[in-house]
Amino acid sequence: MLELKDELLLEKSAMAQYMARMSARLISQMETLGLTPCCSLPQSYEELANEELGNFGVQGEKQQELEERLKKEQEEKERMSRLLKAFDEERQVQSAVLNAAEIRNKELEERDSRATETIHRLAEKKTQKEKVLEEAARRATRELMEAQAKLAQREAERKVGVFERLFGRS
DSSP states (O other), rough: HHHHHHHHHHHHHHHHHHHHHHHHHHHHHHHHHOOSSSOOGGGGGHHHHHHHHHHHHHHHHHHHHHHHHHHHHHHHHHHHHHHHHHHHHHHHHHHHHHHHHHHHHHHHHHHHHHHHHHHHHHHHHHHHHHHHHHHHHHHHHHHHHHHHHHHHHHHHHHHHHHHHHHOOOO
């Protein structure tokens, strides 16, 4: 039974200390905010209140450090975000330049293809004209040779005719 009472006493003491700590925190937070608490802790809990006030100060410093760290991390995140945005914009510019170059290259290839096709077509026409001209030259040469042969034959006939007339065929 004595043990049960000791346990209850320890439990109530722990509960009282917990409540005192919570009260001390609340009072110190109110004072930090500039509010006047409506009550105060008994003198016996003054040491506990001072300890909590010290803890609160340490927690405040830690919180301030964490806030500063968070601010630095946020600034770093914003800097990285701006850098990423700049990289993305640069990538878009390079992509646009590359696309323009590809379009220009395609246009030049098409122009080259059309020029090659035109040259090929003109070369075929030239070859055909040359064949026609060669055939015409052969035909003209043949006709000239035939005409020369006929002329020579007529000349020969005329000379023979002249000699026959002169020397008479009797």
